Amino acid sequence: MAIKYFYIDDDNLSTTKETAKGLSVFSDDLEIEAYQHKKWPEQVDFLIDHQNDFDGLLLDWSLTQKNESGEEADFDIEALAQQLRRLVIHKKKFDKDFPIVLCSANYQFRQVFSKEATSHDLFDAVYEKEEFNENREVVVKELIELAKGYKFLNKNLKSTAPLSSSLNILREEEKSMIDDRLIILLRQIIGDNKPPHEVSRFILEQVIKPNGLLINQHLLAARLGIDILNASNMKKFTDFKNKISKTRYKGIFSNAWERWWMKKILVWWKENFDEPLGKIVGSERVKLLNNKFQMNLIPAKPTELSRSEMFWTICSETNKPLAIEDAIIAKTKVGTVDWLDDEYYSIDTALQKDYKEVNLLEKDRLKKLKNMYAKTREKNESK
Amino acid sequence: MSRSEVLKNMRSLSGLLNEWGFVKNPNSLYKISVEQIGNKISYTISDSEPLIFYNIDIEKHTIPHGLDKLSDSDIDIRLKLTSVFGELISEKNLDPIQKLGVNIVVDATYLVEGKYEDVTCCWHLDRHNFNDSEFTHPTYHMTFGGSNMKKYAGKLGKLLLMPAPRIMYPPMELILSCDFIIRNFYSKEKRESIIEKPGYIELVEKAKIKYWKPYGCAFVSEWVDSMEIENLTHGMLIGA
Numbered sequence: 001m002a003i004k005y006f007y008i009d010d011d012n013l014s015t016t017k018e019t020a021k022g023l024s025v026f027s028d029d030l031e032i033e034a035y036q037h038k039k040w041p042e043q044v045d046f047l048i049d050h051q052n053d054f055d056g057l058l059l060d061w062s063l064t065q066k067n068e069s070g071e072e073a074d075f076d077i078e079a080l081a082q083q084l085r086r087l088v089i090h091k092k093k094f095d096k097d098f099p100i101v102l103c104s105a106n107y108q109f110r111q112v113f114s115k116e117a118t119s120h121d122l123f124d125a126v127y128e129k130e131e132f133n134e135n136r137e138v139v140v141k142e143l144i145e146l147a148k149g150y151k152f153l154n155k156n157l158k159s160t161a162p163l164s165s166s167l168n169i170l171r172e173e174e175k176s177m178i179d180d181r182l183i184i185l186l187r188q189i190i191g192d193n194k195p196p197h198e199v200s201r202f203i204l205e206q207v208i209k210p211n212g213l214l215i216n217q218h219l220l221a222a223r224l225g226i227d228i229l230n231a232s233n234m235k236k237f238t239d240f241k242n243k244i245s246k247t248r249y250k251g252i253f254s255n256a257w258e259r260w261w262m263k264k265i266l267v268w269w270k271e272n273f274d275e276p277l278g279k280i281v282g283s284e285r286v287k288l289l290n291n292k293f294q295m296n297l298i299p300a301k302p303t304e305l306s307r308s309e310m311f312w313t314i315c316s317e318t319n320k321p322l323a324i325e326d327a328i329i330a331k332t333k334v335g336t337v338d339w340l341d342d343e344y345y346s347i348d349t350a351l352q353k354d355y356k357e358v359n360l361l362e363k364d365r366l367k368k369l370k371n372m373y374a375k376t377r378e379k380n381e382s383k
Numbered sequence: 384m385s386r387s388e389v390l391k392n393m394r395s396l397s398g399l400l401n402e403w404g405f406v407k408n409p410n411s412l413y414k415i416s417v418e419q420i421g422n423k424i425s426y427t428i429s430d431s432e433p434l435i436f437y438n439i440d441i442e443k444h445t446i447p448h449g450l451d452k453l454s455d456s457d458i459d460i461r462l463k464l465t466s467v468f469g470e471l472i473s474e475k476n477l478d479p480i481q482k483l484g485v486n487i488v489v490d491a492t493y494l495v496e497g498k499y500e501d502v503t504c505c506w507h508l509d510r511h512n513f514n515d516s517e518f519t520h521p522t523y524h525m526t527f528g529g530s531n532m533k534k535y536a537g538k539l540g541k542l543l544l545m546p547a548p549r550i551m552y553p554p555m556e557l558i559l560s561c562d563f564i565i566r567n568f569y570s571k572e573k574r575e576s577i578i579e580k581p582g583y584i585e586l587v588e589k590a591k592i593k594y595w596k597p598y599g600c601a602f603v604s605e606w607v608d609s610m611e612i613e614n615l616t617h618g619m620l621i622g623a
Contacts, residue, residue: 179414279429324432372494
C-alpha cells in the first residue's frame with residue numbers, strides 16, 4: 001500500500017493539487033493529498049479525525065493567503081506542528097506518531113528558517129518547493145522512508161525486544177564494531193520512553209546524516225581515493241559500490257540515505273589488501289582497487305592549494321577530497337556528539353570564507369593563509 | 384593496561400589537549416579504535432588521520448636561517464604525530480610492548496620574496512624486531528629522517544641522510560609521544576599551560592611508570608647485580 005501524506009498549503013487548491021501530483025508520480029509508493037489550511041482549531045480536529053488516512057504531513061511554511069472560504073490561517077505552522085507533537089507525546093487524541101515535513105516556495109526560506117533554531121526540532125525534513133521538481137526522486141524516496149521509519153518505530157519502540165531489533169540500526173553482530181557511546185545513548189533513549197519523533201530525529205541527525213560512524217558516498221570515495229565529482233566517473237563508482245554492499249548501512253531510513261559503516265570499510269580493506277588504507281595516498285589506494293577488481297576507477301586529485309594526497313576527509317562545500325593536514329575545521333555545530341567527524345573546508349574554500357565560519361582554533365591560521373596567499377598573488381600580478 | 388583503561392586515558396588526553404588549544408583535532412583520539420585480541424591490545428593513529436599540532440615554536444638556530452625571525456603571518460608550520468602501538472596485558476613480561484612505531488613530522492610553508500617554500504623534518508621512534516641486522520639497533524631507538532623523507536630524495540642539497548645512528552631512546556606510547564612534542568617543540572609559556580596541570584602530570588607519570596620504569600631497570604640491571612633482569616616482572620615494577 002502506498003505511503004500517504006496530507007499536504008497543507010495556503011496556495012489555491014489547484015496549485016497545491018498540481019504540486020501534490022508532481023510528487024505522486026510513483027503513485028504505487030507515495031500518494032500526496034492536497035488540502036488548503038483551515039482555521040484553528042478545525043485544522044487540528046481535522047487531522048485528529050483523519051489520522052488513519054495519512055502516514056505523514058507536508059506543511060507549507062507560511063500561511064498568509066486566504067483559503068477558498070475566505071479564511072486566513074490564525075496560527076503559524078510551527079504552532080501547529082508543536083501542538084501535534086504535544087498531542088502525540090501526551091497520547092491525547094493521536095494513536096501514532098508521524099513525520100512532519102516543511103516546505104516553502106520562498107527563496108530566502110532556508111536562510112530565515114536556519115536562524116530559527118527553536119523550530120528545528122519540530123520538523124523531520126525541510127524542502128524548498130523547487131526541489132520537488134529538480135530533485136524529485138530524492139525527495140520522494142525520503143518522504144517514503146521517513147513514513148516507513150515512523151511506522152516501524154510506532155510499532156517497535158513499545159516492545160521489550162532487544163535494542164537492535166527495536167531500532168533496526170545495528171544487527172547483533174555489528175554491535176562490537178560500533179562506538180560504545182552510541183549504544184549507551186540509544187539504550188537511554190529507548191529506556192526513557194522517548195516518542196518516535198525524538199528517536200527518529202536522533203537517529204537521522206546524529207547518526208545517519210552527519211559523517212562519523214556512518215559515512216556518505218563522497219567521504220567513502222575520498223577515503224578510497226576515488227574521483228566521483230566528475231559525472232562520467234559515477235557509473236564506475238556505482239559498479240564498485242555493489243562490490244562493497246556488505247559494508248552498507250541497512251537499518252532504518254537506509255533506503256533514502258545511502259551510508260556505509262566506516263569500521264566495516266576498514267575491515268573489508270584489511271581482508272583484501274595488506275597495505276593499511278590509512279598508510280597510502282589516494283592514487284595508490286585506487287591502483288590497488290583497480291588491480292584487484294579489474295576496474296578503471298579514476299584517482300582523485302588534491303585541490304589546488306592542498307599539499308597532501310593522504311585523503312581522509314572532504315571539503316563540506318565542494319565535496320572535494322582532502323588530507324586532514326590540509327583541511328580547515330569549519331565552525332563546529334553546537335550539540336554535536338563525540339563520534340561525529342569534524343566538518344572541514346579546503347584551504348581553497350576557506351580563503352573565501354569569513355573568520356566566523358571557521359572553528360575558533362583555525363582563525364589565526366586562516367588569517368595567516370589569507371595573508372600569505374594575498375602576498376603571492378600580488379607578486380604574480382606584478383610580474 | 385586493559386582496553387577500557389587505554390580508552391579512558393585517550394579520553395583524558397583528548398580533553399587536556401582540547402583545553403590547551405594547540406592541537407587541531409584532539410577529538411580524533413575519541414575515534415581511534417583500540418583493538419583487543421586475546422591479551423594483546425593495539426591501536427594506530429594512521430598517516431591519514433594524524434594528530435596535528437599547531438603553532439610550534441622555532442628556535443633561533445634553525446636552518447634555513449631566519450625562519451625564527453619571519454613574522455608569524457609569513458610562516459605556516461604544522462607537526463604531525465602518527466603512532467602504531469601494541470602491548471600485552473600480561474604482567475609477567477618485563478617489557479609489555481609488542482610493537483611500536485612513532486612518527487613526528489614537521490612541515491612548514493613560508494614566504495620568501497613572495498614565493499612559497501616547503502620544508503620538512505621527520506623523526507621516527509621504533510621498536511627493533513630482532514631479526515638479524517647488520518647494524519646496531521637498540522631495542523628502542525630514535526632516527527632522524529626515516530621513510531617520511533623518501534619523497535624528498537634528490538631535493539636535499541648537501542644534506543646526507545643516513546639511518547645511523549639509531550639513538551637509544553625510551554619507548555613512547557601516545558601520551559609520552561604527546562609529552563615529547565609538547566616539551567620539545569613549544570616554548571616555556573605555551574607548554575607550561577598544559578604540563579603543569581595536575582590531570583596532565585598524573586597521566587604522564589602513570590605512563591612513565593608503566594613504560595619507562597621497566598626500561599630504566601632493564602638498563603641498570605646490566606651493571607647492578609642485585610637487579611637480575613630474569614627476576615624482574617612488569618607487575619613487580621609497576622606495583623601491580
